[in-house]
Amino acid sequence: MILRKTFPLFAALLLGTAMQAQPHNSSTEVKAETSSQSVLDIIYKVNRYWQSTHPQPGWAFWDVAAYHTGNMEVYSLTRDTAFRKYSEDWAAYNQWKGAKSNNPADWKHTYGERDEYVLFGDWQICFQTYLDLYHLQPSAQKIARAKEVMEYQMSTARNDYWWWADGLYMVMPVMTKLYNTTGNPLYLEKMQAYFQHANSIMYDEEAGLYYRDAKYVYPKHKSVNGKKDFWARGDGWVFAALAKVIKGLPATAPNRSFYVQRFRRMAQAIKEAQQTEGYWTRSMLDPAHAPGPESSGTAFFTYGLLWGMNNGILDKKDYLPTAQVAWNYLTQTALQPDGKIGYVQPIGERAIPGQVVDKNSTSPFGVGAFLLAACEMYRWQNNTLNHDRDGYRLVWSDEFNHHGAPDTTKWGYEKGFVRNEEWQWYQPENAACRDGQLVIEARREQKPNPGYTAGSRDWRRKRPNIEYTAACLLTRGKGSWLYGRFEMRGRISIKDGIWPAWWTLGNDKPWPGNGEIDIMEYYRGKLLANIACLGPDRKAEWFSNTFAIDSLGGEKWASQFHVWRMDWTAEYIALFVDDVLLNKVPLDKLNNKDGSGFNPFRQPHYMLLNLAIGGMNGGDASKTTFPQQFEVDYVRVYQRK
Template sequence: MNTLSLRTLLIALPALFTLSGCTTPDSQPDQPLPDPDAVLEKLTRANDYWQEENPEPGWAFWEHAAYHTGNMEAYFVTGDQDYLDYSLRWGERNDWMGAKSDQPSEWKYSYGETDEFVLFGDWQICFQTYIDLYEITGDREKIERALEVMEYQMATDASDYWWWADGLYMVMPVMTKLYQVTGDELYLEKLHEYFTYAKSIMYDEETGLFFRDAKYVYPEHKSLNGRKDFWARGDGWVFAGLAKVLEDLPENHKHRDEYLGIYRKMADTLAQAQQPGGYWTRSLLDPEHAPGYETSGTAFFTYGYLWGINNGELDRDTYLPVALKSWEYLSETALKDSGMVGYIQPIGERAIPDQVVDADSTANFGVGAFLLAASEMYRLVEQ
């Protein structure tokens, strides 16, 4: 079964039967949904603008790769060949690789932007798109480097590969996608091993949220008002990453309930932190720390909610109002008439008081997050 038809089947499943603890479409509230054509127009407006303004594919590092995860979802729902070709050109330009060192003895996984940091997750997120393109084309060249790198990594004794929250989005879906390609259970075992380490240093049991990394754990680090400081985009990476994992993980897998429980607890906490305007502030539980609109975290959360609703993993009555409110912010405030997506916090790792984030603040990874959200919204309303 090809990728597009598989995704279509997965979207349809919740309408066919009731999953435990979840609502069916028959029990949804009487709430108006966006018009499908309007959603599609906003999706294409944003993506066409980005590709027209950025005709040359960039390098394979995380910020470009995160955009391409959204571009591929835009392709899956639109079938637009230009979108597919854009990601194909990007993969070809980067030789279907992340970091390019061919000496495993020098491979590292601390932060690094040069070619020896092959095991650093910011260089591995590109594999998500390469795998999607392999599924479409059948060209195994597109995943040979991904297989080489991840098989080498899994053969090591280290478990501390994911030491920052962003890494959970960057690499968890790579491992479930490669499991889907190969059938090798080791991908799922190592995924759980690495995730367990990440939880041990970043996870907050009380809220169900993740600190960005060990530097920001409470009470050693606090927000301006002395609260736990959870960075919106950091938790956005995790929430969206868990949705992607759950999409590809077998229904009966022994660790599925653990991932699903964390995902649902995050959904509950995040719903309580949403601002009246539909967005989330950069410090989730201390809005005064860095007030105002922020699009990247909001878009990842919107995607995560909509994926859960579409796939029967989140209660529709409870969370559809959250997703509709955040989509209204994304589509009416963040998205300009030109197609630019604004209010995206620049590259960083925390909520920074007094940092300027305005209507002209845009970035590739934030556009990718917007496309993820728009694609899931389209799947919701086209049914």
């Protein structure tokens, strides 16, 4: 990332078609033989089957809206625009509303499928997807109804809006998403009050599970064998809701620890109730009440368990076997050859003895639950098992699964005009976490340069104004590592003048003697993989490979998320994108050429993530439309066990 001269390639890489990454739906795609790829194939198979067999948008009620929560999770993972459009068309068809009555005097919160049941949570789950779509392309009308309804609801004195277990999934994530969108703390306060009411009428402390609603509380209601009757899909709704709530809560939220504790207690109870075949029966503690497999509850439980492990809430030693056998059921029994998800109990509110649930039983909410579970299984396989296989363990990560500013225990910031005569002024406010991603934004905005000095020859001081802003995050002083596997999943802009990078610098000695590794760098139509040490002329000696972005697929390639990786050992540094080798240099070639014998790559390095504009290498951004973004799904560091 630091200013360099152009040097010949260190090695010519004959990448051919393997380097020409294609979107997932391309018939020319080169597939990696990995377990994560097989999960991704399943995701596409299931979602394409559903969408092709259900081309009409459907209403905004809970059964269809629950599917869209799964579809949006798939879009978050794949960034496939066809999936996003399916939900956008549905939202537009429903006018970005749930129940459509415009007279609050008529609004009801009890069960109802007509337009006056605006305060009934089954009409509010659609707001989850509307909010997700809003953050992809903000427009006030997308969330106007969500804010109107929820603000009215919070203005009332009652706390009994969530009187059934399903309602927790329908609305709790709406509250956290609206909090993160508006910053209004009342959303979190009311969520806690409503949840406490739900706990008071549905939660069984001894079992660690929820009854579907007050009608089914033991001993007033019993299973056919006189046991407590916990409906699997009902507890699945709650468990999945808690995962989504914890994901959306700031780390400092007052009640976060309470939600985590409740999530863990439920996980323990869920694990104990699993059948040996991997599924959960409809009556969780009385398998004989309504025997046989059921997919919607099982999928929600699988989603929650995998999400908990992926995010460090649950210990894999305790829960991986449970999640794995559940996944085996979902893919070997529930999943049909054509992509249909079977064994989904029809719409209802309890486990019904004698009800037929078979391979032809499917529903949109069951498909949505399956997709949620599949996305988390993909993350587990891709992020954990592949590294375990290669002998690595995770030692540091940022998943960006909160909303707001990046975690200051992990990241600091560069500020001002820094290097390479770049156009941007670095400032922390151009970096934010939202919807599970870090977004670094380059903006065109003018303000006075506080360091301006008339007549100065220093490029940083002779500019009277700041014309552009962006952000550079770094782990210096907070995290540095010697050797390991470094991985980042991100999406870059390749517009004129835009210069994104993910790179490292050594802790000791001034540049270039401290060593630089550009794991990901792009500017002026080229993707670069660079390593630099101190050369014999006391300038940087570069070991670089450069690839024309057009050879990868150009804008189509750049519209997708990709995984950049560095494998750094005592013998070599190897740089990859999407598992394709870009550059590999033996460490013995990387000693500084000043006679000291110092090798800057045998010392710890810290990481930087930045989005630069213009300057000596970036190109001309004057005709580029702003803002531009560098989106980061995660950054992880693994080291040998």
